Amino acid sequence: MAQVISDRRDIEFVLHEQLEAENLSKIHEDFADFNKKTIDLVISEARNFAVKELLPSSKEGDEQGCTLENGKVTTPESFKRLFDLFNEGEWLAPTESPEWGGQGMPKTVASAAAEYFNGANYPFMMYPGLTQGAGHLVEHFGTQEQKDIYLKNMYTGKWTGTMLLTEPGAGSDVGALTTKAVPNGDGTYTITGEKIFISGGEHDLTENIIHPVLARIEGAPEGTKGISLFLVPKFRVNEDGTPGEFNDVICTGIEHKMGIHGNSTCSLSLGSKDNCIGTLLGEENKGMKAMFLMMNSARLLVGFQGFACATTAYMYALDYARNRIQGKDLLEFMNPDAKSVSIFRHP
Ligand SMILES: Cc1cc2nc3c(=O)[nH]c(=O)nc-3n(C[C@H](O)[C@H](O)[C@H](O)COP(=O)(O)OP(=O)(O)OC[C@H]3O[C@@H](n4cnc5c(N)ncnc54)[C@H](O)[C@@H]3O)c2cc1C
CATH class of the missing domain: 1.10.540.10 (Acyl-CoA dehydrogenase/oxidase, N-terminal domain)
Structure with a gap:
């Protein structure tokens, strides 16, 4: 073969x-x-x-x-x-x-x-x-x-992961992001915002999806200096480690990209019902630097x-050239009886 x-x-x-x-x-x-x-x-x-x-x-x-139907991606x-x-x-x-x-x-x-x-x-x-x-x-x-x-x-692939940086107003200029994180006083944060172009943001392959999300804590500086990183699961995790309550991360659209239709590129709405909870990953306002670890991968x-x-x-082109019989070998070009050879053999 x-x-x-x-x-x-x-x-x-x-x-x-x-x-x-x-x-x-x-x-x-x-x-x-x-x-x-x-x-x-x-x-x-x-x-x-x-x-x-x-x-x-x-x-x-x-x-x-x-395909996307009622917030679910198949x-x-x-x-x-x-x-x-x-x-x-x-x-x-x-x-x-x-x-x-x-x-x-x-x-x-x-x-x-x-x-x-x-x-x-x-x-x-x-x-x-x-x-x-x-x-x-x-x-x-x-x-x-x-x-x-x-x-x-x-x-182990039981749950998948994503990265949530890009927003409608923050692509190359990621420091302009507006996703907000408000402390709840118990170590968790309520997250609200819109993210776009999120690879694997929603799908049916696993029982849970874990989103590392860039967001700004209320009162933090503008630009990349005020960005923190949060872990936001699609389903909150129960004490026994199983997926529990839905965490208000809703897929509102998917993109159609030539050659990558099998991978879902999602628009995600976080906290549209004010019920999206995340935990800080790393230090406050050091999210951009931390995210670069993943960006490098x-x-x-x-x-x-x-x-x-x-x-x-x-490899496909090589295989084609080896198997496509057409034209004579240049060394036999003047020979009317010469057989056609594969394109690969033309000098
Ligand atoms: C298939 C796919 C998967 C993706 N997956 C993810 C994901 O999982 N998570 C995530 O967060 N994001 C994801 N993205 C988004 C990606 O990170 C952004 O597309 C990228 O950050 C660029 O942002 P943008 O598309 O808004 O382009 P824009 O910022 O609108 O830029 C458009 C063009 O303008 C140029 N440009 C921008 N600003 C300037 C300037 N000041 N001066 C000169 N030129 C400029 C850019 O270089 C670019 O060529 C994905 C994108 C694609 C296409």
Whole structure:
């Protein structure tokens, strides 16, 4: 079968000859198990999953797209099963600590796997990708209680995560945001505001969605200096850890973007019934700086999307050129009996 996502030989060359990835097992005790055999096994599993499961649902996912009805987003039919399989394979948090449900593998190895995944179906990959990034925020800035409530559920894909920065009047100029946070006196805040373009902001893949939200505490300075970060779940979490009362986060619209119809890009209304509660993540007025931890993951993810998409396009073109029989080999151009050859063989 033609290689349809990434060239296997290229990936093996980069991992083993250029980066000498197995040396990580010798210099870092956390990676002691990641010798060449293990790395090859991980990459082979990733390739199989990408080719057999992710790739076939990519076209169908884009054609079906997401739909919005009464505030509920339905994702493409195949995505639910894919998301469960993805989580069974423990692919959502490959580099994160096993203590929180991660696999603890080197980033180098996880990146090679991510090239296959994103090349096969990047609209799907945005759901786990954003979740991993949101999990990083909880891991780095969360209190022990916040970590205990959210982190394992996110890194194992039981709940997904998002990032809520953009507003109708605050895109590039995110410091202009107007989402408000009012202290309730019990350590929580009532959040009110409108967010737009939120990837995975609402969907039917998981029982809860955890939104890291940029908002301004009443009386805080204008601009980016007065922005704080809050954790706002779609459903508040009960004492026993299960999702409870609806937290007044309503999806009011979804965008239609060429090639990414399978990923829901949502407009979200927070606290339209004055009943949206969040907890501070990190320090007051330090939200912008904290959010950059996730922005950095998001930038890597977008980079991977572009790179993996271009690689897949190249592999398709190569396969086409190999199989399309047309025209004569230039060396045989004057020979009237010469057979047509594949485009690939034209010098
Ligand atoms: C598919 C998709 C998914 C997204 N997911 C998320 C998400 O999960 N969470 C989230 O919070 N946001 C998300 N966004 C929003 C994204 O972060 C914003 O689109 C981005 O911040 C830019 O804002 P904007 O679209 O309002 O563009 P604008 O700010 O309106 O900018 C439009 C153009 O004008 C240029 N421009 C703006 N200001 C200036 C200036 N002062 N001088 C010169 N040029 C200027 C910009 O460079 C850009 O080219 C997503 C967007 C897309 C397309």
